Amino acid sequence: MTHETLNAAAATLPAEAIDAIERAATSAHRHEELFSDRAAHIRQSAVRDVFDISLRPGLVSLAGGSPYLQSLPLDRLAATAAEIIATDGLTALQYGAGQGTEELRAQICEVMAAEGIHDARPENVVITAGSQSAQDVATKVFCNPGDVVLVEDPTYVGALNTFEAYQVQVETVPMDADGLIPELLEARIAALQLAGKSIKFLYTIPSFNNPSGITLAAERRQEIVDICRNANILILEDNPYGLLRFDGEPLVPLRAANPDDVIYMGSFSKIFAPGLRVGWALVPAHLQRRYYLAAESVTLCPPALNQMLVSAYLRDYDWKTQIQTYRGLYAERCQAMLSALAEHFPEGATWTTPDGGFFVWVTLPEGVDAYPLLTKAIDAGVVFIPGAAFTPSDEPSNKLRLAFSAVPPAAIVEGVRRLAPVLQEAIAAG
Numbered sequence: 001m002t003h004e005t006l007n008a009a010a011a012t013l014p015a016e017a018i019d020a021i022e023r024a025a026t027s028a029h030r031h032e033e034l035f036s037d038r039a040a041h042i043r044q045s046a047v048r049d050v051f052d053i054s055l056r057p058g059l060v061s062l063a064g065g066s067p068y069l070q071s072l073p074l075d076r077l078a079a080t081a082a083e084i085i086a087t088d089g090l091t092a093l094q095y096g097a098g099q100g101t102e103e104l105r106a107q108i109c110e111v112m113a114a115e116g117i118h119d120a121r122p123e124n125v126v127i128t129a130g131s132q133s134a135q136d137v138a139t140k141v142f143c144n145p146g147d148v149v150l151v152e153d154p155t156y157v158g159a160l161n162t163f164e165a166y167q168v169q170v171e172t173v174p175m176d177a178d179g180l181i182p183e184l185l186e187a188r189i190a191a192l193q194l195a196g197k198s199i200k201f202l203y204t205i206p207s208f209n210n211p212s213g214i215t216l217a218a219e220r221r222q223e224i225v226d227i228c229r230n231a232n233i234l235i236l237e238d239n240p241y242g243l244l245r246f247d248g249e250p251l252v253p254l255r256a257a258n259p260d261d262v263i264y265m266g267s268f269s270k271i272f273a274p275g276l277r278v279g280w281a282l283v284p285a286h287l288q289r290r291y292y293l294a295a296e297s298v299t300l301c302p303p304a305l306n307q308m309l310v311s312a313y314l315r316d317y318d319w320k321t322q323i324q325t326y327r328g329l330y331a332e333r334c335q336a337m338l339s340a341l342a343e344h345f346p347e348g349a350t351w352t353t354p355d356g357g358f359f360v361w362v363t364l365p366e367g368v369d370a371y372p373l374l375t376k377a378i379d380a381g382v383v384f385i386p387g388a389a390f391t392p393s394d395e396p397s398n399k400l401r402l403a404f405s406a407v408p409p410a411a412i413v414e415g416v417r418r419l420a421p422v423l424q425e426a427i428a429a430g
Helices: 003-010 015-034 046-054 074-092 102-115 130-142 157-165 182-194 218-230 285-299 304-316 319-344 373-380 409-429
Strands: 125-128 148-153 169-176 199-204 234-238 262-267 279-282 359-363 399-403
Touching: 074 304, 102 125, 102 262, 102 279, 102 304, 125 130, 125 285, 130 157, 130 199, 130 234, 130 262, 130 279, 130 285, 148 157, 148 182, 157 169, 169 182, 182 199, 182 218, 199 218, 218 234, 319 359, 319 409, 373 409
Parallel strands: 148 169, 148 199, 199 234, 234 262
Antiparallel strands: 125 279, 262 279, 359 399
């Protein structure tokens, strides 16, 4: 806290409160030397920063990748939660199994069967606090500082934050319209190994990549696994959007035919409710114990009440019809965004056309930095996520992510209309 802040506070706070603030400021400064090296690599997510801004009244938020919870039967879910506590409260509110409840792990195997994985066993499923926690555990288990993790370019900002915190070297592999380019992946691995680097895993979101919306083509999927297997590199497959393919036909995950080479991460955040923070990792049997123990050391046990509510939802509700509802909603909203982009966006801007998921990835002409445009967009009444958040590079980015999942079609069109002149001005300025 600065002296200016303290002086401003003095006008409204009693003397004892000011003394407490001064002591806190002094203590914070004194304790700086106690931080670990790792702490310097932990930073606030740019998405979370913009998420807070997007809650301001009057703004159209095309920033957050949130599901449209209004389509859920909230009254019935409230009654279910109350019933769980009334009838099984001593279990729901108590410590539980570190790996997660047996019922939910078995149900997750059924969910994965709908995604295309038919050989999953409950004993190899570890319940986590969303797939974010699953990424953290995997990095903790496999990576030493300085090890290399391969990622798509662009990739999920939360994963990048995790990798930075564990002090790993993040190396990107380019994508085209069909996802990761196998030849470039193979070349990047060869170059890194020639340089003596230890590559631990490839982190990939093959279906409707966050942020780009790009899907890895079916004909490339096994080739990607084979390249990594030949180099003794694990694959971390993150598939939160897999069931949300607009045509209702999910592409077969990389894990389906490769049980020993892929750690598969799923989540109920996109297909049910993110606030419950329930996800999972399907871990190869020979890696399960180390992975499970690392997960347990952080959370002790996943929240029993939340797991029981998810189990009740999967058992007593027509969750597959709800998935169909989501597909229809998101397909309509995606089309509204694509049509609005075609109508309003300036010459020189291009964008992806996703087959599912939550996001469209916009590319501006070379030389246009999207990050400074965020402030102007907010002044115009719309919010987006600058593309620089989704890459380990510190270079300016001419990309930006637009999310359509939580916004009604009319608001999507209005948000695009507000954003268009901001981009037009930046492109004209060169």
